[in-house]
Amino acid sequence: MGRRHTFARSERLSEREAPGLEMTTLTRDRHSIRVPIPEIFQAWELLSQAADAHLQDHFAEAETLLIHANMPAVYEWAWVDWQKPSLNIRIPRPENDTKKLPKDQLDPIRAPKAATKRNVLARDGHRCRYCGIPVIDADIRKLLHSLYPAAVPWVSSVPEKQHAAFSCFWLQYDHVVPHSHGGRSDEDNVVICCALCNFGKLDYTVRQLDIADPRTRPPQPVEWDGLERLRRAPSAGLRS
Numbered sequence: 266m267g268r269r270h271t272f273a274r275s276e277r278l279s280e281r282e283a284p285g286l287e288m289t290t291l292t293r294d295r296h297s298i299r300v301p302i303p304e305i306f307q308a309w310e311l312l313s314q315a316a317d318a319h320l321q322d323h324f325a326e327a328e329t330l331l332i333h334a335n336m337p338a339v340y341e342w343a344w345v346d347w348q349k350p351s352l353n354i355r356i357p358r359p360e361n362d363t364k365k366l367p368k369d370q371l372d373p374i375r376a377p378k379a380a381t382k383r384n385v386l387a388r389d390g391h392r393c394r395y396c397g398i399p400v401i402d403a404d405i406r407k408l409l410h411s412l413y414p415a416a417v418p419w420v421s422s423v424p425e426k427q428h429a430a431f432s433c434f435w436l437q438y439d440h441v442v443p444h445s446h447g448g449r450s451d452e453d454n455v456v457i458c459c460a461l462c463n464f465g466k467l468d469y470t471v472r473q474l475d476i477a478d479p480r481t482r483p484p485q486p487v488e489w490d491g492l493e494r495l496r497r498a499p500s501a502g503l504r505s
């Protein structure tokens with residue numbers, strides 16, 4: 266359990282020990298639309314603790330931790346750039362960029378197949394390949410929403426009525442080259458990413474957004490299970 270927290274500590278350490286370094290790096294090689302803020306990792310740690318508390322049958326403690334993880338700063342981080350993706354464009358028409366193609370030239374498979382998703386997840390782990398934040402499968406959020414409806418609010422398509430952390434950490438499968446530009450729905454073109462990096466990118470290219478192609482960096486999976494331990498635990502659905 267201790268090793269799982271290495272991720273958050275190292276992220277925070279780099280911010281504390283080398284202020285400004287991250288900005289310098291990103292100016293040269295921007296990885297994502299937004300740089301993750303410290304609250305993201307606080308919320309992540311709280312969710313992780315909530316899952317552990319739940320699995321130890323400490324339901325009141327789990328509920329409190331889930332409520333604390335619903336942070337306004339996380340909501341704002343995720344939603345500002347998510348709502349109007351066209352505002353994220355920095356270079357409207359990059360030279361030699363991919364273009365929208367007629368429908369008959371697109372991959373007939375729009376959404377990656379289940380086997381492709383499994384392989385991509387095994388390769389990338391539960392971590393956004395663009396901004397690097399942890400991600401959680403929607404099934405896990407649905408499970409916690411059913412167990413703790415007051416602490417994990419979720420109303421589809423009403424962002425302000427969704428739990429900020431589960432909204433932010435919502436696991437997505439992104440086509441790096443947009444499907445509408447001829448990007449394939451296979452392992453070579455699909456990466457794990459967070460909600461902001463997926464919805465904020467829409468079907469723009471990484472060059473239009475002025476971010477590096479995540480495939481030029483090797484995946485850096487961390488020891489974080491995306492709270493999948495809740496799905497596997499025998500007591501997952503039980504709450505007395």
Ligand SMILES: [Zn+2]
Pocket residue numbers: 297393394395396397398458459460461462463
């Ligand atoms: Zn991301």
